[in-house]
Amino acid sequence: GIQVEQSPPDLILQEGANSTLRCNFSDSVNNLQWFHQNPWGQLINLFYIPSGTKQNGRLSATTVATERYSLLYISSSQTTDSGVYFCAGYNSGGSNYKLTFGKGTLLTVNP
Amino acid sequence: NAGVTQTPKFQVLKTGQSMTLQCAQDMNHNSMYWYRQDPGMGLRLIYYSASEGTTDKGEVPNGYNVSRLNKREFSLRLESAAPSQTSVYFCASRRGGGQSNQPQHFGDGTRLSIL
Secondary structure: OOOEEEEEEEEEEEOOOOOEEEEOOOOOOOOEEEEEEOOOOOOOEEEEEEEEEEEOOOOOEEHHHOOOOOEEEOOOOOHHEEEEEEEEEEEOOOOOOOOOEOOOEEEEEEO | OOOOEOOHHHHHHHHOEEEEEEEEEEOOOOEEEEEOOOOOEEEEEEEEOOOOOEEEEEEOOOOOOOOOOOOHHHHHHHHOOHHHHHEEEEEEEEEOOOOOOOOOOOOOOOOEOOE
C-alpha cells in the first residue's frame, strides 16, 4: 500500500510566524486530504486537494500529484493553530478508497 | 447539519467485556469507515463498508466485527475487549457511488479505555 511521510514531525512557532508542512507519498494518489486535530481530539477537514492549490483564510495547500507531494502553508500563525496536522491519501485505482494517514506534524504556537 | 455522529464519546471497559460503538451519518453517503488512532500515530483503518450490505477488512481488523445496519449506520463491536484495544476510534463516511474522488468526513471520535 501507499506510504505517507510527513515532515517535520514537530514544529514550534511564535505567534505571527509562517510555516510550511510537507507530505510525501510513495506512490501516486488521486485523493488527498489535510486535517487538523485540535487539542480536544477532533479531526477538522482542512482541504480536499488531489491536485492544484487551494486557500482558506490564512491556510493554503498545494499538491503536485506528478511529484507525489503536498504542502500545507500556515501564515500569521495563532495559538489556536496548535495541534496535530495530518495528511492522508489513496489511489482509487487499487485501494477501495481507504485513506492512508501519515504520522502527523505536531505544531505548537506560543504567544 | 450533524454530519457523522458517534456514540458514546467516552467509555471505560474491563478486559473481556463486550461493547458496540455506534456511528450514524445524515449525508446520504454510501461508504463508511472505522479507524483507530493510537498515541503518536495517524489513523489506521479497521473495517469499511463500500456500500450498504457490504463490509471488508482494513489494516487492523483482528478483535473487531462490524455491521452495516442500513445506509445511515455502521457499528463496530468488540466481542472480548483487550487492553491493546485502548484507543480513540473514528468513524468516517464518503459519498461513494461510483465517484472516486471525494473527501471522507469524520466524526468526533470515541475514547475507549480497557482496564
